[in-house]
Amino acid sequence: MSAVAMPSERDAVPGAAEPILVVDRIVKRFDTPDGTLTAVDDVSLSIKPGEFFGVIGPSGCGKSTLFNVIGGLLDGYDGAVRVGGETVRGPHPAIGMIFQEESTFPWRSVIDNVAFPLEIAGMPKAERYARAGHFVSLVGLNGFERRFPAELSGGMRQRVSMARTLAAEPKIMLMDEPFASLDEQTRLLLGDKVLQIQQELKQTTLLITHNITEAVQLSDRIMVMTYRPGKVKRIVDIDLPRPRTSEIVSSEAFGRYVAQIWNDLREEATRGLLDDESRKLRAGGPS
Amino acid sequence: MAETGRLTAPARARRWVQAHPVTTLRIVIIVAVLLVWEGLARSGWLYRDVVPSWVAIGRALVVTLSDATFYWHLYTTFYEIGWAMVIGGVSGLAVGILLGGSKLMQRAYEPLLYYLGPCPKIIFFPVMIMWFGVGPGSKIAMGAISCFFPVALNVAGGMREIDKVLIRVGRSFRANTWQMVTKVYMPAMRHPIINGVRLGLGVCLIGTLLAETKLSNAGVGFLVIQSYTLFNMPHMYSLLIVLFVIAIGANALIGKLGGLDQIRRS
Numbered sequence A: 001m002s003a004v005a006m007p008s009e010r011d012a013v014p015g016a017a018e019p020i021l022v023v024d025r026i027v028k029r030f031d032t033p034d035g036t037l038t039a040v041d042d043v044s045l046s047i048k049p050g051e052f053f054g055v056i057g058p059s060g061c062g063k064s065t066l067f068n069v070i071g072g073l074l075d076g077y078d079g080a081v082r083v084g085g086e087t088v089r090g091p092h093p094a095i096g097m098i099f100q101e102e103s104t105f106p107w108r109s110v111i112d113n114v115a116f117p118l119e120i121a122g123m124p125k126a127e128r129y130a131r132a133g134h135f136v137s138l139v140g141l142n143g144f145e146r147r148f149p150a151e152l153s154g155g156m157r158q159r160v161s162m163a164r165t166l167a168a169e170p171k172i173m174l175m176d177e178p179f180a181s182l183d184e185q186t187r188l189l190l191g192d193k194v195l196q197i198q199q200e201l202k203q204t205t206l207l208i209t210h211n212i213t214e215a216v217q218l219s220d221r222i223m224v225m226t227y228r229p230g231k232v233k234r235i236v237d238i239d240l241p242r243p244r245t246s247e248i249v250s251s252e253a254f255g256r257y258v259a260q261i262w263n264d265l266r267e268e269a270t271r272g273l274l275d276d277e278s279r280k281l282r283a284g285g286p287s
Numbered sequence B: 001m002a003e004t005g006r007l008t009a010p011a012r013a014r015r016w017v018q019a020h021p022v023t024t025l026r027i028v029i030i031v032a033v034l035l036v037w038e039g040l041a042r043s044g045w046l047y048r049d050v051v052p053s054w055v056a057i058g059r060a061l062v063v064t065l066s067d068a069t070f071y072w073h074l075y076t077t078f079y080e081i082g083w084a085m086v087i088g089g090v091s092g093l094a095v096g097i098l099l100g101g102s103k104l105m106q107r108a109y110e111p112l113l114y115y116l117g118p119c120p121k122i123i124f125f126p127v128m129i130m131w132f133g134v135g136p137g138s139k140i141a142m143g144a145i146s147c148f149f150p151v152a153l154n155v156a157g158g159m160r161e162i163d164k165v166l167i168r169v170g171r172s173f174r175a176n177t178w179q180m181v182t183k184v185y186m187p188a189m190r191h192p193i194i195n196g197v198r199l200g201l202g203v204c205l206i207g208t209l210l211a212e213t214k215l216s217n218a219g220v221g222f223l224v225i226q227s228y229t230l231f232n233m234p235h236m237y238s239l240l241i242v243l244f245v246i247a248i249g250a251n252a253l254i255g256k257l258g259g260l261d262q263i264r265r266s
Helices: A063-071 A110-120 A125-138 A154-167 A184-201 A212-218 A246-250 A252-283 B009-019 B021-043 B054-065 B068-101 B103-116 B121-132 B136-161 B164-172 B177-188 B190-214 B220-229 B233-262
Strands: A021-032 A035-047 A052-056 A078-083 A095-098 A172-176 A204-209 A221-225 A232-237
Touching: A021 A063, A035 A063, A035 A078, A035 A232, A052 A063, A052 A212, A063 A095, A063 A172, A063 A204, A095 A154, A095 B164, A110 A125, A110 A154, A110 B177, A125 A154, A154 A184, A184 A212, A184 A246, A204 A212, A212 A246, A212 A252, A221 A252, A232 A252, A246 A252, B009 B021, B021 B054, B054 B233, B068 B103, B068 B136, B068 B190, B068 B220, B103 B136, B121 B136, B121 B190, B136 B190, B164 B177, B177 B190, B190 B220, B190 B233, B220 B233
Parallel strands: A052 A204, A052 A221, A095 A172, A172 A204
Antiparallel strands: A021 A035, A021 A078, A221 A232
């Protein structure tokens, strides 16, 4: 029942480098009308520089809570988040976030969206447009600089968000189900884009998802979370060759990883589903 | 092209009508109203001058527009409306942001605004006259009070409707409070703000002109009521036409502002 026994040394990661991101025994509780809900329970992670780390779990397992805690948008938790050994509370310049929801500024053109973090940082106009232009072409949106988000497709808008976060040049990228609202083909192709950019920029990435294919396609390691409270169920090493493309999804090894993770996940997802149904039953019961 | 040249005039007219159905219908209703009006004027069913002929109104309009004192009155009205919009708009924006930004403030004060908002502001006019005098001061006050409510309520609602993820984006890039207000909150609220200003301008015109007709010594509203008192109907109608044009122009101006989101910022 153990994870595929493979050496966990990554060739991409030079030696036993100091972890760049450490999540140390995070506990986050919310007060709800039904009592206290523990969304994240004693989660610890240690991510090496350049690593692509996937977090997977059923909906309601506290993945997004973890994302917001690491990104510094949520406070009032126990434990610590350390970036390069330094404990951080609140948004940190080394961390860039890509959100699940539609998050482009509709009143800004593509180039102005991407230049936003540079504008916030007070970079001179000419310099920030040059830099923003570079990241617009990195995500393959050349020629769309002057367009507004409303004129683009969902996949293109998500690439704008990606370019905007990349433009701030964070050492660590946090992504919360960035492709959740996209169709399967776009999702696979955007996954390729993410891999290509990640390999080019050697960025450390933490991807939160509920999509097993996506997690295995992209990650070096995957953490499977339990349903309520969200704990670490298992951490699986994905020993697939790099550089990867979406073609890997048809390989035999890929299928084995997917099956193995689904095996872990099914139990949690079932628990989540039953819990959800019984809650609905209680809420909508005869009065 | 040569084909079109050989078409007869009625055929060309028919083609134009088919190509512009909306404009045609608009022209039809305007022409119909003008004709009915002129018919009434000539029928003799009503008092002479209650419905003056368009010829008389046109002549009065020329006289009005070539009179220097008219422009002084027009300037007075614009001056009052301008200051009323600035005072009412800015205070409405400030109060709206306060209400939209705090749950406590909203629960405490927003019901008050909802009940006071639709109440006819003219009842405050006697108070305003005592406070600010018969001159432009009391008119500005009336316009500002009228404009304040729609702006405040729209801004408060707009502030709550801001997509929360945009706020998280701003925070994740470590924008400070001033940057959040100018680069996230305000542009995200541009539609409700413009809408509030548009509604505010409408009621501001009403408040200011109504006050001018009640008690004043200057302004277009004053001229309207003066020509009514002197029973100079053509002159009065010519002034009403001027007011229509101003109102339409003001709305068109605000409508233009509504397209601002398409213009690149910074």
